[in-house]
Amino acid sequence: MIDFLTLIQVLDGTLRLATPLLLVCLAGLFSERAGIFDIGLEGKLLAAAFVSAAFAAITGSVWLGLLGGVLASILLSLLHGLASITLRGDQIISGVAINFLAAGLTVVIAQDLFGQGGRTPPLKSGGRFEPLNFPWSISSKEMSDAGPLMQLYSELLSGHSLLVYLALLTVPLSWFVLYKTRFGLRLRAVGENPAAVDTAGISVVGLRYGAVVIGGILCGIAGAYIATSLQANFTKDMSAGRGFIALAALIFAKWRPWYALGACLLFGFFFAVDNRFQNILMPAWALSSLLIFISIVLLSYVWKKDYLDKVVLGGLALGIAIISFMVISSVWTSGLSSQVKIPVVFIQSLPYVLTVVVLAGFVGRAIPPKAGGQPYIKER
Amino acid sequence: MDIMPKWVDIIVVPLFSLFLAAFLAALLILAIGESPVAALNLMIEGTLLRSAGWGYMLYYTTNFIFTGLAVSVAFHAALFNIGGEGQAMIGGLGVALVCLFIPWPHWTLAIIGASIGAALFGMIWAGLPAYLQAKRGSHIVITTIMFNFIAAGVLIFFVVDVLKPTGSMDPASANFPASTHLPTFQDIASLMGFENAFRSAPANVSFFIALFACVATWYLVWRSPLGYEIRALGKSGAAARYAGVRPVKIIMIAMMISGALCGMMAINTTQGESERLILNFTEGAGFIGIAVALMGRSHPAGVFLAALLFGFLYQGGAELALWTKIPREMIVVIQALVILFTGALSLMVRAPLERFFMSIKKADV
Secondary structure (H helix, E strand, O other): OOOHHHHHHHHHHHHHHHHHHHHHHHHHHHHHHOOOOOOOHHHHHHHHHHHHHHHHHHHOOHHHHHHHHHHHHHHHHHHHHHHHHHOOOOHHHHHHHHHHHHHHHHHHHHHHHHOOOOOOOOOOHHHOOOEEOOOOOOOOOOHHHOOHHHHHHHHHHOOEEHHHHHHHHHHHHHHHHHHHOHHHHHHHHHHHOHHHHHHOOOOHHHHHHHHHHHHHHHHHHHHHHHHHHHOOOOOOOOOOOHHHHHHHHHHHOOOOHHHHHHHHHHHHHHHHHHHHOOOEEEEHHHHHHHHHHHHHHHHHHHOOOOHHHHHHHHHHHHHHHHHHHHHHHHOOOOOOOOEEEEOHHHHHHHHHHHHHHHHHOOOOOOOOOOOOOOOOOOOO | OOOOOHHHHHHHHHHHHHHHHHHHHHHHHHHOOOOHHHHHHHHHHHHOOOHHHHHHHHHHHHHHHHHHHHHHHHHHOOOOOOOHHHHHHHHHHHHHHHHHHOOOOOHHHHHHHHHHHHHHHHHHHHHHHHHHHHHHOOOHHHHHHHHHHHHHHHHHHHHHHHHOOOOOOOOEOOOOOHHHOOOEHHHHHHHOOOOOOOOOOOOEOHHHHHHHHHHHHHHHHHHOHHHHHHHHHHHOHHHHHHOOOOHHHHHHHHHHHHHHHHHHHHHHHHHHHHOOOEOOOOOOHHHHHHHHHHHOOOOHHHHHHHHHHHHHHHHHHHHHHHHOOOOOHHHHHHHHHHHHHHHHOHHHHHHHHHHHHHHHHHHHO
């Protein structure tokens, strides 16, 4: 089994990798709770990462970098707002466009400014967020000799960048704003029933722009975090799908702030495990019985459903059963208790699979805000 | 309601959007210290004035026709298939399995088998999100995005852990047998006696399958009862239901056709070009399909023209990256702007045109 220090290190990695997800997830939360779907989170994250790294590289100040990243992200948010609120365009298409715009522009501008193949130069010490070491915490060299509590304190709690703690603070803050303030009540209302909000004499457009800009700020901080703290420069496509994973976490969390924290920590944990361990081994009998169990659950579910359910879910169950038999047959000679290697790509795919399962409503149905995705037209 | 004549809607609006996108791109090229005119000349020179340039352009065009048609069929049913990328990846897996494990005597049979494999695999990969949308009400945009990522995982697993020959370091399957080799334009041209035409360009006979897919899609959407039901559901769900259209069935069928078209892209890239299964063979074509479908107004003829345009942009962009300091990603920017102007900001593009035609009409009256 793995020792305590390894566990602490994986959890430490979880926290670091969950931070950008959490910020982006909360950005999506504000936007979608106000009725604006935001597929463009990924693009805003990427743009903010680039601008913050570029600003930090040029000025040497990480704070100016953060500011620049946030401004870039807000700018893209306003573009999304213009398209989806003012011009009542398709929110999904606008988001897709923003993702491509960020993916293209960051590289074009980075190449022009720095000429390093779409990267920024490595950031020097003033241009990065340094880890904050708590008082009495010990360095990683002495870690293996320290007691478990000290390991917990020094490795897991201490030694993160300021933005990690900030991200954790935004969770109660978001909860407070959304559920305990007038603005939050109105924001949630505008995502459920904009006509009612409009009838009360409150500006739907204003609220939605407000929500989108808050999302922009949060995405901006997340972008600055990945470029100036998690890594020390910008590289092409460095957001690496985090915006979409955050979107998945948002659905997993059913559009609630505290659940979002849980979902992002869970997804961060998958990535930390994936980073830390090259291979994950599991006894063959455990893996195949897990697969057969899933397959039987699916089959028993479709037993009394109609034809289409039987074909789709029954086919899925059959596929899973076949994989399970392949696992068994591959270890037939060496015995069922021998270890089989689970490919890392499956750990990486787990967040997406879990999100699809949640979306499908088999485990805890996720119901999005009612007015999400529809532009509000006053005259109707 | 119809303020503008139809031809304005079909021709002027997309062209105006394209003009706006090109104008902004030109400003960007100026800003990084290159000349937009010289860039355009270089793009035309490297694409339209050389037969190999045409060969590359039509290779990209073939991909974009498939994915553009796929997105447009889904659009007609008011579904947004953003999962073309994943469906194409799984389609590539289908092509690879068909080409590697069935001993084909001749390419004419192999291409039929590969098309069926690609379409079937793409169909299955689009069918699951379609089922979740139709029966469970899960938003198809989110599920197809998730399926893109899962498809990438599945592709990596199959390429690295299953199909990679033992001892090979390259993340790729074994080469397909020579009997599955599709004739490229170069092969065809040298048969006709033009030895030097389309030299080493990847365009191949699957281009003609793409053309056939355009015609078939046109027939399906505008001339068949099924197409009528798809369009009826897309225009008004309630009215279509009242007229007896079964939404579950139509959503499933429309998405599966869409997935099949995306999957078939892989016969061009996997069987036609790389002749083995590699990672990243889709190169974002699934997403470009969105721009192509929007630009082509979801009509096969429009999709064909838009795919040609994007094929030109992709080949031209490669030339720019080779000879100037304009990186390839410039094309991604243009693509984003096209999606923005034809899709999300269409009201901004249309409003001045509508005002213009309003004033003409008033002058007539």
